[in-house]
Structure formats: C-alpha cells, structure tokens
Amino acid sequence: MTEAELLSRIFPRLPVPDAVLLGPGDDAAVLAAPDGRTVISIDTLVEDHDFRLLRPSGHCTTGYDVGWKCAAQNLSDINAMGGRATSLVVSLTLPPTTPVEWVEALADGLTAAIRELGATGCGVVGGDLGAGAQLVITAAVTGTLEGREPVLRSGAEAGDTVAVAGTLGRAAAGLALLEDGRPLQDLGVSGEELVAAQLRPRPPLAAGPAAAVAGASAMLDVSDGLMRDAGRIATASAVGLDLDPAALQQYAGPLEETAALLGIDPMEWVLGGGEDHGLLATFPPGVLLPAGFTAVGSTVPGEPLVTLASQAAALRGWDHFAH
Structure with missing residues (x-):
C-alpha cells in the first residue's frame, strides 16, 4: 500500500x-x-x-x-x-x-x-x-489556557497541601502482570482491570482546569512515578514534599491481592509506578480541594526532598536512560 x-x-x-x-x-x-x-x-x-x-x-x-x-x-x-x-x-x-x-x-x-x-x-x-x-x-x-495562567511546577510554597487526582499504582500493577509469565485469563476481573489501566490509561482531564481555577500553586502529570515526579515539584519550587503513607494506603489497598500473587509490596507500585497519568498538585492553605483531588501530604521548608512521614525515602520511578 x-x-x-x-x-x-x-x-x-x-x-x-x-x-x-x-x-x-x-x-x-x-x-x-x-x-x-x-x-x-x-x-x-x-x-x-x-x-x-x-x-x-x-x-x-x-x-x-x-x-x-x-x-x-x-x-x-x-x-x-x-x-x-x-x-x-x-x-x-x-x-x-x-x-x-x-x-x-x-x-x-x-x-x-x-x-x-x-x-x-x-x-x-x-x-x-x-x-x-x-x-x-x-x-x-x-x-x-482559556484565559487562565498556566500552573507550573515551581509555585509550591511551604505549608501547601499536596493532593492527587486520578489513580496511583494501577498501571504499574498492570505492567507487572503483562510482564509476568502467567496467562492473563488466569488473573480474574481485577487483573484484567489493572492491565487495562496500563494499556489504556484514563487521565482525569477535568481535574487540571479545575485545579487551575481553584488556585493550585504547582502541578504536574504523574507519568514517571509519584516519588520521582514529586521530587520535580520539590526541586522546581525549592521546598520539601512530605507524603503521608496512611493517605496513600487507599491506593495500595486495592492492589494487595495482585501484589501478593506476584510477591510485591503494593506500596512500591503506588510510590514508583508511573503511567496512570493522574495529577500531583499543591494548593495554598485554606483552598478547598477541587472535586477529584485527595490530600496525600504537605510541603515543608528546607531541602527540596521527598519524604514519607518526615522520614527519608529511596527514590523510585522511571528514568528512560537509567533503565
């Protein structure tokens, strides 16, 4: 042809x-x-x-x-x-x-x-x-931008709320299933849904403009993993981002059955898995989070590092050249 x-x-x-x-x-x-x-x-x-x-x-x-x-x-x-x-x-x-x-x-x-x-x-x-x-x-x-200012990575300030729109870890779980040797038909409905999250991600497209209207101070697309992408906001804004493991558990909980099947801690998918294409944003104190956003931490003064419950954490996520 x-x-x-x-x-x-x-x-x-x-x-x-x-x-x-x-x-x-x-x-x-x-x-x-x-x-x-x-x-x-x-x-x-x-x-x-x-x-x-x-x-x-x-x-x-x-x-x-x-x-x-x-x-x-x-x-x-x-x-x-x-x-x-x-x-x-x-x-x-x-x-x-x-x-x-x-x-x-x-x-x-x-x-x-x-x-x-x-x-x-x-x-x-x-x-x-x-x-x-x-x-x-x-x-x-x-x-x-429809008349609004763009939301950059560099606007976060200490005391902001860190929030997520969309899902975390599901696409990474789906990738793990695709790369595992077991036939997909043996994985059940939940496995099929996770594979679909990897193959056909569903970014929350209404959330970005809503965050801009609400006054988000910084925002990016979580494509390379929560920890790595949070570090990009931290570096650009010169603040620390402290993530709350208890708040993140709501994303890890639904993945536990699949994680047990593969012998993986589901929190690794939540912290290091990308390609869900949700949003990570920061909002000034007192700003009501737009529909679809969930608070998962806060920004703190000091070194531009990402911590978990104020404790140092290993960097996770995807790097095209390191991998």
Whole structure:
C-alpha cells in the first residue's frame, strides 16, 4: 500500500478539532488561538522500549492500545498545565510488514481516547508517515489556557497541601502482570482491570482546569512515578514534599491481592509506578480541594526532598536512560 493509500484509510477515522482552520492535506495545519497563547508538548512511544507487541503473558498489544495510550499521555501533559487540548499531530514510523489493520486500529484508539476521556474540541490535524525498522509513534499536542495562567511546577510554597487526582499504582500493577509469565485469563476481573489501566490509561482531564481555577500553586502529570515526579515539584519550587503513607494506603489497598500473587509490596507500585497519568498538585492553605483531588501530604521548608512521614525515602520511578 502506498503512503497516499494508507493516509486515505487513516484520515476518515480521526476527529477534526473545533479550532482547526485548515486540516490534513497541506504541508501544515492552521489552528485558531483565541487565547493568544498556545500550550504545546510532545511524547514518543517506541516499540520494545515503551511497549511490546508480544508480552511474556501472551498478550498481543493492539494498534488500538497504542493509539489510546499515545493520545492519553499527550492530553495529560496539557491537563497538567491547567489547560485543555485542542489538537494532535501524529508521526508514525512503520516497518513495511505492519498490517494495515493495525494502523487503522491505532487511528481508532486515538479517536476513542480523545472522545471517551472528554477532550472536547480536540482532534488530529495532521502528521507524518515514514518507514523504519521498528514501530515509533510520536504525537505533539497543542492546548489552550482559556484565559487562565498556566500552573507550573515551581509555585509550591511551604505549608501547601499536596493532593492527587486520578489513580496511583494501577498501571504499574498492570505492567507487572503483562510482564509476568502467567496467562492473563488466569488473573480474574481485577487483573484484567489493572492491565487495562496500563494499556489504556484514563487521565482525569477535568481535574487540571479545575485545579487551575481553584488556585493550585504547582502541578504536574504523574507519568514517571509519584516519588520521582514529586521530587520535580520539590526541586522546581525549592521546598520539601512530605507524603503521608496512611493517605496513600487507599491506593495500595486495592492492589494487595495482585501484589501478593506476584510477591510485591503494593506500596512500591503506588510510590514508583508511573503511567496512570493522574495529577500531583499543591494548593495554598485554606483552598478547598477541587472535586477529584485527595490530600496525600504537605510541603515543608528546607531541602527540596521527598519524604514519607518526615522520614527519608529511596527514590523510585522511571528514568528512560537509567533503565
């Protein structure tokens, strides 16, 4: 199939955003920017680094899964700034043997994530196709702040409340199950739900703008693990973040059965597992937490470190190069 023929199969499957003035077909798209500012981010998924087509559990990763995850992680980055996504451009590097149906399913996964996650007004406005030795999916996302100021990582101050929106540890548990040798059909309903959390994460897209409106002082997307990402706020804001293990237990408790199956402490998934794409935010004293946020700690003066119940804790989380 030629490039033009493949594009003709992809474009009809993709949603068109509200802000588009000129969509796919030219050298570049043209978008309206009523706010006068554009938020932009980019993420890449690489075969055998960010996903495997065949897992040790026997699970075959579908194009739908990869498309969903590609959309979710990009939409989450705009969410973490307190913004709303307006468009995606997607670059695909495909081995020549890639089934056309896999690519169509990828487009369907992109579309489903945009719609089901509630990215109202967002769509795909173009991209690029190329051939290569392995699958690589890169998406750049634009967004609008809708007149608000962006919520940065650097605004936290001592005495702020540290809060989480979304889930923690579920995607990491799902990854552990996918990498385990046991067939997924033997894991029951809870195992299937955790695997789905890894393959098709559900970032809380309403929470980012709500946090911005409520007056969040700092915020980021938890993609590399709670401890590592909390450390990024600590460093950028020059404050310490003290996490409350008792508050975090609500995330670890539902994972205990699966953790026992694999011989893992579920708190390790909560503290070190990324890819749930929830939000970690800080709020000044007296600010009522927006719906969906749960307090899990506080910011403290001193060294920009992350502690657990005021005790030093080992760094956990994902680093692309260290791993």
